[in-house]
Amino acid sequence: MSAKGSSVRLDRYDVQILSILAREGRITKSRLAEAINLSVSPCWERVRRLEQAGIITGYGAFINAAVLMPRTPVWVQIELEQHDLAHADRFEQLIMATPEVTECVGVGGGVDYLLKVEAESIDQYQRMIDNWLVGDSGIKRYHSYIVTKSIKQVASPLAFDTDVR
Structure with a gap:
């Protein structure tokens, strides 16, 4: 699947990464990799690619x-x-x-x-x-x-x- 307005192709790992980070922006690299069944380095490379493509634009906290x-x-x-x-x-x-x-x-x-x-x-x-x-x-x-x-x-x-x- 291509991200809308982007030339980046997303596979199931990318979608899982996005879904998890949207809910748990503070998850550690190792827990994220474990959650999607990848080793840490390839998982983190995917996160960096999603950031560089502008799909992930930042991380934040919900403040009451x-x-x-x-x-x-x-x-x-x-x-x-x-x-x-x-x-x-x-x-x-x-x-x-x-x-x-x-x-x-x-x-x-x-x-x-x-x-x-x-x-x-x-x-x-x-x-x-x-x-x-x-x-x-x-x-x-x-x-x-x-x-x-x-x-x-x-x-x-x-x-x-x-x-x-």
Whole structure:
């Protein structure tokens, strides 16, 4: 199987490596090799090849930020006044410069963007929105959804074709 947008061919060992690293980024080289039934050197060569190909782009930890400092998560739907590249670029630059915005995706179907904002409080969130509205953000309409509880939050699963060799 070829990785999408890549000239790297993935076999069953590569798929197993990716699947394991997605769940256990801190696994040791020897435990990873053992898990896929390869010796350490060939296993690690495969990991390096996947990194060099840009398939593995980094390693991280899932941080429970609520333990460090209380946050109020808010999901926000944003509709822009105008739908041209200049307005989208201006809004996206605003998002990139706003540390409280932890996720932002462009969407279709009636709204333009869906944001996850993690504010210190509802008051701080509303002040941020108010500043956006009086500024040159290009926002026509927004809808806020205050998160009352988190049901599920995991890393994205890897989905591969079943014809892996």
